Amino acid sequence: MHFKARVGEKLADRILQENLAKAKPKFVDSRAKVMLELDDIEATREAAKQIRNRSLENLDLWLETFESKATEAGAQVHYARDSQEICKLVVDIARRHGVRKITKSKSMVTEEAGLNRALEAAGIQPVETDLGEYILQINDNEPPSHIIAPVFHKSKEEISDLFARTHNTPRKTDINELTREAREQLRPHFLSSDMGISGGNFIIAETGSVAIVTNEGNGRLCTTLPKVHVVITGIEKAIATLDDLSTLLRLLPRSATGQAITNYVSVLTGTKRPDEFDGPEHLYFILVDNGRADLIGSEFQDMLRCIRCGACMNHCPVYQTIGGHAYGWVYPGPMGSVLTPLYQGLENALDLPHAATLCNQCGVVCPVKIPLPELLRKLREKQVERGLRPLSERIALRAWAWVARRPALYALGTKIGVRYLKWLASGKDRIKVLGVAPAWTQGRDFPAPQGETFRELYARGQRDCAR
Amino acid sequence: MRVGLFVTCLVDMMRPRIGFSTLELLESAGCEVVVPATQTCCGQPAWNSGDAPATRALALKLLAEFEACDYVVVPSGSCGGMIRSHYGELFARDSEESRRLDALSARTYELCDFLVNVARIDALPNADFRGTLTYHDSCSGLRELGVKAQPRVLLGKVGGAALLEMNGCEECCGFGGTFSVKYGDVSAAIAERKCRNIQSSGADAVVLGDLGCILNIEGKLRRMGDEKTRVLHIAEVLAGKADA
Amino acid sequence: MHGGNVTARDDILGRLRSKLGRNAQNAATARQAMGEVLERHPGGPRPSQPADRLAYFRQRSEALSTTIDEVAAFADAPAAVAAYLKRHGLPLAGGVAPGLSDLPWAEAGLRFEARGGRPDDLVGITGCFCAIAETGTLMLCSGHDTPAALSLLPETHIALVRLSRIVAAMEDAWQLARDELGRLPRAVNFVSGPSRTGDIEQTIVLGAHGPYRVHLVVIREA
Numbered sequence: 028m029h030f031k032a033r034v035g036e037k038l039a040d041r042i043l044q045e046n047l048a049k050a051k052p053k054f055v056d057s058r059a060k061v062m063l064e065l066d067d068i069e070a071t072r073e074a075a076k077q078i079r080n081r082s083l084e085n086l087d088l089w090l091e092t093f094e095s096k097a098t099e100a101g102a103q104v105h106y107a108r109d110s111q112e113i114c115k116l117v118v119d120i121a122r123r124h125g126v127r128k129i130t131k132s133k134s135m136v137t138e139e140a141g142l143n144r145a146l147e148a149a150g151i152q153p154v155e156t157d158l159g160e161y162i163l164q165i166n167d168n169e170p171p172s173h174i175i176a177p178v179f180h181k182s183k184e185e186i187s188d189l190f191a192r193t194h195n196t197p198r199k200t201d202i203n204e205l206t207r208e209a210r211e212q213l214r215p216h217f218l219s220s221d222m223g224i225s226g227g228n229f230i231i232a233e234t235g236s237v238a239i240v241t242n243e244g245n246g247r248l249c250t251t252l253p254k255v256h257v258v259i260t261g262i263e264k265a266i267a268t269l270d271d272l273s274t275l276l277r278l279l280p281r282s283a284t285g286q287a288i289t290n291y292v293s294v295l296t297g298t299k300r301p302d303e304f305d306g307p308e309h310l311y312f313i314l315v316d317n318g319r320a321d322l323i324g325s326e327f328q329d330m331l332r333c334i335r336c337g338a339c340m341n342h343c344p345v346y347q348t349i350g351g352h353a354y355g356w357v358y359p360g361p362m363g364s365v366l367t368p369l370y371q372g373l374e375n376a377l378d379l380p381h382a383a384t385l386c387n388q389c390g391v392v393c394p395v396k397i398p399l400p401e402l403l404r405k406l407r408e409k410q411v412e413r414g415l416r417p418l419s420e421r422i423a424l425r426a427w428a429w430v431a432r433r434p435a436l437y438a439l440g441t442k443i444g445v446r447y448l449k450w451l452a453s454g455k456d457r458i459k460v461l462g463v464a465p466a467w468t469q470g471r472d473f474p475a476p477q478g479e480t481f482r483e484l485y486a487r488g489q490r491d492c493a494r
Numbered sequence: 495m496r497v498g499l500f501v502t503c504l505v506d507m508m509r510p511r512i513g514f515s516t517l518e519l520l521e522s523a524g525c526e527v528v529v530p531a532t533q534t535c536c537g538q539p540a541w542n543s544g545d546a547p548a549t550r551a552l553a554l555k556l557l558a559e560f561e562a563c564d565y566v567v568v569p570s571g572s573c574g575g576m577i578r579s580h581y582g583e584l585f586a587r588d589s590e591e592s593r594r595l596d597a598l599s600a601r602t603y604e605l606c607d608f609l610v611n612v613a614r615i616d617a618l619p620n621a622d623f624r625g626t627l628t629y630h631d632s633c634s635g636l637r638e639l640g641v642k643a644q645p646r647v648l649l650g651k652v653g654g655a656a657l658l659e660m661n662g663c664e665e666c667c668g669f670g671g672t673f674s675v676k677y678g679d680v681s682a683a684i685a686e687r688k689c690r691n692i693q694s695s696g697a698d699a700v701v702l703g704d705l706g707c708i709l710n711i712e713g714k715l716r717r718m719g720d721e722k723t724r725v726l727h728i729a730e731v732l733a734g735k736a737d738a
Numbered sequence: 739m740h741g742g743n744v745t746a747r748d749d750i751l752g753r754l755r756s757k758l759g760r761n762a763q764n765a766a767t768a769r770q771a772m773g774e775v776l777e778r779h780p781g782g783p784r785p786s787q788p789a790d791r792l793a794y795f796r797q798r799s800e801a802l803s804t805t806i807d808e809v810a811a812f813a814d815a816p817a818a819v820a821a822y823l824k825r826h827g828l829p830l831a832g833g834v835a836p837g838l839s840d841l842p843w844a845e846a847g848l849r850f851e852a853r854g855g856r857p858d859d860l861v862g863i864t865g866c867f868c869a870i871a872e873t874g875t876l877m878l879c880s881g882h883d884t885p886a887a888l889s890l891l892p893e894t895h896i897a898l899v900r901l902s903r904i905v906a907a908m909e910d911a912w913q914l915a916r917d918e919l920g921r922l923p924r925a926v927n928f929v930s931g932p933s934r935t936g937d938i939e940q941t942i943v944l945g946a947h948g949p950y951r952v953h954l955v956v957i958r959e960a
Contacts, residue, residue: 031677038679046939053940066785074782081775085768087754092772100921106747158946159937176937183938206935206943213947218857233776234922244890244933244948251886251925262750267775273908274782284936287798288873291948292928299924302882304854306924316750324757344666344684345677382677384670384684385542386633407544416544428540428548431503432555434532445507457716464675470682471713474508481501481510485529489514 030378033353046182047350054176054341057285058392064287065277075278076396078271079332082263086323089232089265090314096235100297102310106262109317113137114145116313117224117257121151124255124309126221130213132239132246133157134226135174135335136259136315138357139370142224143168153224154216156245158209162186165193172351174358175283175337180350213245223249223307227260228334229275230312233268236296237312240279240289247291256295256307262314263331269294275334278394282336318370330365330402332395339389339399345382354379361389361399368406374415380406441480449478497525497608498563500556502573503535504705512705515733516569516605518620523613530559536568538576542671550584553577554591557598565612566602569729570704571635572671574604579638604635605729606644606703618648620734623655625698627731630688630711631664632704645703645728652731660695662688669710685714692723699724701731781909784872791871792956795904798874802931803944804952811959815898816846818955819863823848826951828894832861837883838898855887862892862949868903868911869954873930876954877911880925889929895949897929900957 037043065071082089094104107113113136121129129146131137131153143164146153155164159177163169166189171177178186183202190208191198199205225246227237237258239246250256266272272294280286299306322331340346340360351359355376356367364379385400393399410416430437451458452475461468497520501513520527537552556577560566568574578599585591609615627649635641649657668674668684675681688711692700700723702708712725730736754760788794796806809818823830831849839852855862867879876897880886889895905911908928915922933948944950 034677034680038683050940064785065783067783070783078782085758085772087751087758087760088765088768088772090751090754092776106750108746108749112746156947157937158935162937176940178937179940181938183941186938202938202941203943205938206946210945210947214857217947232772233779236922242933243935243946245946247886247890247927248947251890262754267772268779269912270779270781270909273912276908277782277785288875288928288930290802290930290933294922294926294928295924296922296926297924300881303880303924304882304885305887306880314750316746320750320753320757323754324759344668344687345680348680348683348687381673382680384633384666384668384673384681386666386670387637388633388664388666391637404542404544407542408546409544411544411546420543424540424543424545424548428537428545428552431534431537432551434534437534441503441507457713464678466675466678467713469678470717471678471685471710472716474709474712474716476508477510479510481506481513482531482533484510485513486531 030353030355030382033355034349037349037353042182042185043180043350046180047347050179051347054285058282058338058341061281061285061287071274071277072394072396074274075394076332078266078274079334079395081267082265083323083328083331086262086265089267090262092232093230093235093265096232097297097312098235100235102235102297102312104312104314107313107315107317110140113140113259113313113315114142117142117259118145118149118151120255120257120311121146121149121222124221126151126255128152128154128216128220129222129224130154130156130217130220130249130253131160132223132225132241132249133160134224134259135357136226136261136317137224138171139317154213154220156213156217156249158206158243161209161213162189165189170352170357172359173337173340174335180352217248217252220253222255222257223253224257224259225250227258227264228279229266229272230260230264231266231269231272231294234296236294238272239293239295240276240291242284242290244291247293250293250295250307251305254307255309255311257311257313259313259315261319262316263319279334279336282338282392282394322369326405327365327369327402329397330362330369332397333362334395336394338392338394342388342392344384344386344388361403365399365402365406373406373409373413377410377415380410438480438482442483445476445478445480448476495525495564497527498560498566499527499529500533500536500560500566500568500573501529502568502570502705505569508709509705509727511735512569512727512729515727515729515735516567518733519605519609519729520567522619523609523615525613528563533559536573536576538573539671541576541580546584553581553584553595557595561594561598564601565608566598567605567608568602569605569727571604571632571639571641572704572706574602575634575638577602604639604641604703606648607639607641610644610647618651618732621652621732622734623652623731623736625654626656626658626696627699627701628658628660628692628695628697629663630660630667630692630700630702630707632702632707633666635703636664641703645701648728648732649701655731658695658697660691660697662691667707667710669706671706674710681710682714685710686718689714689718689720693720697723699726699736701726701728703728784907784909787871787906791904791906792901795869795871795874798871799931799954800874802874804874804931804954806954806956808956808958812841812898812957815955815957816841816843816848819896820846820848822896822953823861829860832859832863832892833888834863835865835884835888838863838865854885855889855891857891859888859892861894861896862888863896863898864889865898866903868905868914869899870906870908870911870928871904872907875908875928875930878927878929879915879919879923880927881923886925886927889927890948893945893949894951894953895929896953896955898955898957900959
């Protein structure tokens, strides 16, 4: 379905609209409050930006350093160019170790890859263990609508019905009880799975470690109990040192959920040591390209700083109005509107760069200072350069710009234009239906112009004008 | 000081009163105001639509019209932001054009910012508003130019007016230029949230510094059946023309 | 060395090198700068903290629903743990980290076995490598004497924290690890309060997949 049609559907979805209205202030208010704990918010954001830039500017070398450290610690490092290679690597690893069930901690890269479908096709059972992702999986593999709050779009009543139906249990309406029910359903899976898959918030060159940030503890279970652990993450997630991690952790949970720190931060290095009671015997890293490498050195490199906190979507007036599903791919909101065309092809997401007011609320909350509106605008420029905009739009824009460079013609055009609009208003202060911009007047009136242009009045020596 | 008034294309067409209010405010602040007769548009619609060549042409046109002025004042955070924050990106860093545009950008001010930080005006002799006001921080003015305290300082000098802050005053109204017609439905839905916040403030009028947002907010309030809440440009209030 | 996947690696790194304009000379310069970063591992801006570190640690921990008790010496810990368990009607048995097995647990009426965590454990007792005042966080390092699952599987996790091991910030914790451990253990788990989720309607619920309760006993002895 086309983005525009999905938007219409989402605006008309009353339950979604109620859910969005309820969820909106929670992330925004809690972030604002907890950011104030930092003495110097701007200096911290700037430091985080520099840390991410430092990685990206020498990404090849940092990856090599990471790889040698991780290998030294007993991990195996693989690379995947695209979704197909990710899926093949995971299925191969699973087969090598005779894996039948996999517990998964949240990973957006596996969403990019459609990994669960590939695993099922290979006869391996993936179990999503993040509460939100679990809810989506049992709801017929519904896609997430938010990168850190996958069921942002759902009410607890919908989840109550889903649990009662799927678990065959009495319907519960208390969120505590729903959460306990999911815990009880999932605990046996943790204990019986042969392999855990996690994402990686960062990979650390200094030590060859992966850092995983979670609240529920499912990430720890997936990476502690099964005998095989596979980390799947983007190549851009490399950072230099543990101290860099400490700085980024002052911003990631604050920006994401309004927490000073998440409940769990796990820094995992290598495999189970000989005298340990627990831990995986095999650790694999799958470092994913999927479009990332091509952004290095490009005018979109800044986007690779992204640490996937979701603050941009939480603060986006468009996201707040339509939710995440309308965006059509894995990543919604401003970061998604930049990433989707870059990873999926400019021509496959023509709407997204335009689906923004460029209000820059995203840019000012971004913990790594990604100039999101600027990147969206650059994508619009690419569309124009490649002739991807509709002909009518191109003609209108060109004609307007041509006239705007010719003051006399422009003066005549605007003179006629405002008189036409004034006439349309037929003596009232507003226009109810505007033929040249029907999309405006579907949901709003268009205020009538005063009737003459400023320049006309000024040229006549007028210093004031009546309504 | 010689101040060039760039009224903006929207004010020129839709509400000349804002332009005249700005003119009076600048003159009563002691400025010698020039209004280049050939001015049209700053190029922002082209820039935001991805048409860089058209934007460059319009930027050079504006440069030619205003380069001789000590300052350029704009009754819009959006157009002011375009000139101040984006003109510098249009040409190669070391080019002659870039150098001249940078110099112009540095002398370009949003109206409130200019009155408070450059003209440093003390009083607003003509300002008079009986009632309560709430101020909407339009996005570009706020986030590109740091226009936040300035309008509030000025509104504090308006005899008879009391400022009531609304919830989410810094949230976008949903206008977004071409966005408002490309995604009219989303734009109107965002505007509705903004209008509810305006209404909940209980103010008699919402005041702001950008005509695009004014058209959006006024249009939505009226469609919602609100005939009572007035939507005013801050220049109109400060110049005492709100009751015109 | 890289599985059967040499081409993907070479392709990706090759493209990165070409996009970055990599050559032998700039690689050498970059490696030197990287070496300095790894050597010095410079930190970023840190929020300031009140002088009373224990009070701040307590305040930050309690904000995350962690409960805190204080005793004078390690030998007093079992009695404090027993009192906590009784107060909350919790079982007086479970697993204790082997590194703490020599404390007088039995004398306090507790039956805690020194071992790793088990799925049916209701209570797990661990020490910690250190604790962090800035965020009210425990730093747990995995190892034979400090099994990772013991702080994760049980519904109640109790940790003994030596006062002198409460550091200001995570950077200080890493420095302790560098100084004392040399290389990182397999798992460093930073734990900040009971597990939680906000996935349903962004409403915070304690006890998602990990513990419902985290209780700390701060040991004042040096």
